[in-house]
Amino acid sequence: MKPQGFRDTGRFNREPARPGAYTPNNLARLMRCLDISANVAIPLRPTGANTSATDCNLATTGTTINTAGLDRIIHIDAYNHTVTAQAGVRVGALIAALAEEGMELVGSFDQTERTLGGAIAAPCMGPGIGEHASLLSTQVISMKVVTAAGKAMKISHMQKHLLNAFRLSYGMLGVIYEVKLRVRPITTFSASHRSMDVDTFAHVSDRLANGNVGLKFYLMPYKNQVYLDLRHYDASVGNTYNAPWKIKDWGESTVLPGVFKSLGRVMPIPSVRYQIIDTISATTHGLVNSKLIRSGNNAAAGGRHRRRKPRNLLYSTWCFPATDFSLVVKAYARFCRETFARTAYRCDLPAVGHRVAQDNSALLSPSFDEALIALQTVSTQQRGWDDFVLDLSEFAENWGGIPLFNATVATRPAYVAQTYGGRMEFFRKLRRQLDPEGRLLNPYLSRYFK
Numbered sequence: 001m002k003p004q005g006f007r008d009t010g011r012f013n014r015e016p017a018r019p020g021a022y023t024p025n026n027l028a029r030l031m032r033c034l035d036i037s038a039n040v041a042i043p044l045r046p047t048g049a050n051t052s053a054t055d056c057n058l059a060t061t062g063t064t065i066n067t068a069g070l071d072r073i074i075h076i077d078a079y080n081h082t083v084t085a086q087a088g089v090r091v092g093a094l095i096a097a098l099a100e101e102g103m104e105l106v107g108s109f110d111q112t113e114r115t116l117g118g119a120i121a122a123p124c125m126g127p128g129i130g131e132h133a134s135l136l137s138t139q140v141i142s143m144k145v146v147t148a149a150g151k152a153m154k155i156s157h158m159q160k161h162l163l164n165a166f167r168l169s170y171g172m173l174g175v176i177y178e179v180k181l182r183v184r185p186i187t188t189f190s191a192s193h194r195s196m197d198v199d200t201f202a203h204v205s206d207r208l209a210n211g212n213v214g215l216k217f218y219l220m221p222y223k224n225q226v227y228l229d230l231r232h233y234d235a236s237v238g239n240t241y242n243a244p245w246k247i248k249d250w251g252e253s254t255v256l257p258g259v260f261k262s263l264g265r266v267m268p269i270p271s272v273r274y275q276i277i278d279t280i281s282a283t284t285h286g287l288v289n290s291k292l293i294r295s296g297n298n299a300a301a302g303g304r305h306r307r308r309k310p311r312n313l314l315y316s317t318w319c320f321p322a323t324d325f326s327l328v329v330k331a332y333a334r335f336c337r338e339t340f341a342r343t344a345y346r347c348d349l350p351a352v353g354h355r356v357a358q359d360n361s362a363l364l365s366p367s368f369d370e371a372l373i374a375l376q377t378v379s380t381q382q383r384g385w386d387d388f389v390l391d392l393s394e395f396a397e398n399w400g401g402i403p404l405f406n407a408t409v410a411t412r413p414a415y416v417a418q419t420y421g422g423r424m425e426f427f428r429k430l431r432r433q434l435d436p437e438g439r440l441l442n443p444y445l446s447r448y449f450k
């Protein structure tokens with residue numbers, strides 16, 4: 001059973017703090033979790049829906065603060081285009097509530113089970129159209145947090161530098177409990193789909209990586225195939241239906257991973273298994289994307305409203321400068337094929353990519369200096385994955401990849417320091433001021449931020 005309170009009645013015999021997990025459902029309880037005088041084990045780690053691929057939200061020997069209990073949407077202001085909600089609200093629930101008022105998030109985000117707090121404290125990125133629609137945290141107007149010392153603090157848009165530091169702070173500056181975001185009226189885009197080989201994609205990727213197009217793609221390196229999903233605003237789009245987007249999300253996040261995991265068990269001959277897998281993937285992308293979906297909006301494109309993360313999925317995301325991507329994508333396809341030939345390991349799901357606009361609204365923004373392409377490698381095959389992601393990291397470092405603290409597995413601290421440069425040092429200084437005792441740093445984050 002989870003510990004519920006923090007009573008320390010023994011005046012002389014204070015019990016040693018034990019690891020625990022708390023799910024506060026109001027501010028007072030959250031403050032008690034972080035109160036210095038409360039006898040809780042440190043480190044303290046906030047967690048949302050737990051969809052991170054790294055240990056950034058773990059506190060095995062300390063205290064986990066699960067924000068899922070803070071799940072109220074406080075106010076949707078359809079006149080001023082803002083929404084105020086607590087950190088534990090699921091992104092899917094927020095999208096649905098906004099849609100009822102004719103509003104949507106600025107940007108297109110799937111993984112609807114993630115929490116608003118997790119999507120602000122860590123990168124929540126998607127194929128948004130335009131220069132400010134790639135990261136959800138960009139839309140934060142103000143937020144309320146509880147500091148490492150258990151004090152409530154409001155950060156307004158007037159405190160620009162502090163707000164920039166708290167966006168994408170991975171819970172290292174404090175626990176976010178309420179956020180006010182800019183939203184907008186639902187806007188329909190048209191969606192077009194193409195498939196091509198990797199060389200052709202590399203050839204056109206420079207032109208596609210401009211801000212007026214929402215670019216998402218599915219890359220099948222072993223089949224030499226890329227499926228493009230291009231979104232743009234145009235005057236003549238028809239009606240948008242939610243059902244095709246829901247089918248697409250269901251296929252991609254539930255059906256394909258489930259089928260591929262089972263195939264791994266029932267079909268022992270790898271060459272046959274992978275042929276089946278690639279054929280199913282290609283058919284699904286060809287059918288669902290090209291035939292069903294012609295238009296959309298950010299509300300529909302989020303897919304189904306889920307409460308739990310898809311099971312069985314392993315992933316690691318690296319971002320690459322958009323200007324180099326025509327070379328990177330060919331090298332990535334080669335890397336996958338060569339690694340398969342050498343180690344017999346390959347991912348069974350297509351890699352997913354999208355453009356991330358240049359955005360310096362967060363101190364630790366991955367695209368602080370330039371536009372990027374995020375490339376997410378996804379698989380259900382556990383055996384061999386750990387070695388594969390080590391090789392992937394080496395590949396990504398050679399190509400100037402930028403890691404994400406929540407989504408990139410196996411990153412070297414020295415390389416991270418080099419990539420984030422002086423911004424890391426600035427963040428560390430601020431961290432030491434707000435959390436001098438290092439209560440919010442777990443061993444994983446200490447490797448990079450101590």
Ligand SMILES: Cc1cc2nc3c(=O)[nH]c(=O)nc-3n(C[C@H](O)[C@H](O)[C@H](O)COP(=O)(O)OP(=O)(O)OC[C@H]3O[C@@H](n4cnc5c(N)ncnc54)[C@H](O)[C@@H]3O)c2cc1C
Pocket residue numbers: 045046047048049050051052053056057067087088111113114115116117118119120121122123124125126170171172174175176177309310313315376406407
């Ligand atoms: C299959 C799969 C696909 C994905 N695809 C994408 C994708 O396309 N694009 C993308 O951007 N991401 C993607 N992700 C990553 C993931 O959805 C993000 O990391 C997400 O934003 C994290 O939200 P969460 O609620 O799960 O937070 P968690 O994973 O629980 O936490 C993330 C970080 O935020 C901190 N944190 C959480 N809540 C708070 C809070 N209230 N206050 C302060 N700090 C907090 C945690 O300590 C941790 O450091 C994918 C994940 C999976 C599993």
